[in-house]
Amino acid sequence: MHFFYELKESSMEIEKKTSVHVPPHLHRSLECIFVTSGTLELGIGTELFHMNTGDFGIVFPEQIHHYQVFDSAFCQAVYLLAAPSLSGPFSDHLQNFVPEYPVLSAADVHPDITYALQSLLNLGTPAWTSVLCQSYTQIILSRTLPLFSLQPKKDLTGQDIVFDAVSYMAGHFTEELSLSRMAKDLGYSQFALSRVFSSVFHTNFNQYLNDLRLNCALGLLKNTSLPVTELAMNAGFTSLRTFNRAFKERFHMSPREYRKQQAAPGS
Numbered sequence: 471m472h473f474f475y476e477l478k479e480s481s482m483e484i485e486k487k488t489s490v491h492v493p494p495h496l497h498r499s500l501e502c503i504f505v506t507s508g509t510l511e512l513g514i515g516t517e518l519f520h521m522n523t524g525d526f527g528i529v530f531p532e533q534i535h536h537y538q539v540f541d542s543a544f545c546q547a548v549y550l551l552a553a554p555s556l557s558g559p560f561s562d563h564l565q566n567f568v569p570e571y572p573v574l575s576a577a578d579v580h581p582d583i584t585y586a587l588q589s590l591l592n593l594g595t596p597a598w599t600s601v602l603c604q605s606y607t608q609i610i611l612s613r614t615l616p617l618f619s620l621q622p623k624k625d626l627t628g629q630d631i632v633f634d635a636v637s638y639m640a641g642h643f644t645e646e647l648s649l650s651r652m653a654k655d656l657g658y659s660q661f662a663l664s665r666v667f668s669s670v671f672h673t674n675f676n677q678y679l680n681d682l683r684l685n686c687a688l689g690l691l692k693n694t695s696l697p698v699t700e701l702a703m704n705a706g707f708t709s710l711r712t713f714n715r716a717f718k719e720r721f722h723m724s725p726r727e728y729r730k731q732q733a734a735p736g737s
C-alpha cells in the first residue's frame with residue numbers, strides 16, 4: 471500500500487499484508503488497521519499504542535502516524551485507506567475530532583467490522599467506484615466511532631514542529647530537498663529539525679526522505695505500469711542507479727524483480 475500520496479476523491483485502497491516499519495506520515499484519508507496475526511505498534515503523534523491479534527486501530531485524516539514491528543513472529547494486518555468522501559454522515563467527526571485512544575481490543579470488535587473488511591478485500595479493484603465502498607466504510611465507522619472517546623482536533627500548523635516537519639516532508643519529498651531548505655521554508659533552525667528526526671522519528675533527515683521516496687515508488691510499482699526509470703523520478707530519486715541501490719538495500723530485490731513477483735499468480 472502506498473501511504474505517501476493523496477487518494478483520489480471517492481477512492482479506496484485495502485490490502486492484507488505483512489506488517490513492517492512505516493515512518494511517520496500523514497494524509498487526508500481515513501486509515502483503519504485490523505491485526506490478523508502477531509502484534510503491531512501504532513504510533514500517533516508521539517504516543518505508541520500496542521495492538522494484539524484481533525485488535526482494530528483507526529487513524530483520522532491529517533493525523534501523524536507510523537508503524538513499528540517488534541514481534542519476532544509473523545505479523546500481518548489488513549490496512550484500509552478510505553477517502554473522507556466515503557464516510558457520509560461521519561465526515562464531520564473525521565474532520566473535527568480525534569480519538570483519545572485509537573485502538574479497540576479484539577473483544578470489542580463487532581463482527582460487522584470484520585465482515586466489512588473482508589467484503590472490501592473480496593470486491594477487487596474494479597468495484598472501487600461503487601456504492602459498496604461507501605456502505606462498508608460507513609458500517610465500519612458506525613460500529614467503531616461510538617466506542618471511541620473523541621476530542622476536538624487542534625490546528626497544529628505553525629505551532630508544532632513535529633506536525634510541521636511531517637506536513638512539509640509529505641508535500642515536498644519528490645522535490646530536490648535539503649535540511650537547510652526545509653529549515654528556511656519553515657522558519658525553524660536546522661538543529662531543532664535535526665532533533666525532531668533523531669529523537670521523535672529515530673532516524674535522520676536523509677533516511678526519512680529516502681523512506682518516503684521508497685514507499686512512494688513501491689506504490690507506483692504495484693499500482694501503475696510506469697517504466698521503472700519514470701516512477702523513480704516521480705518518487706523524487708535523482709537517478710535510476712540511486713533508486714535501484716536504495717530499493718535493493720531495503721527490499722532485498724531489484725524493483726523489476728519486485729514488480730514481477732507482484733504480478734505472479736497468487737501474490
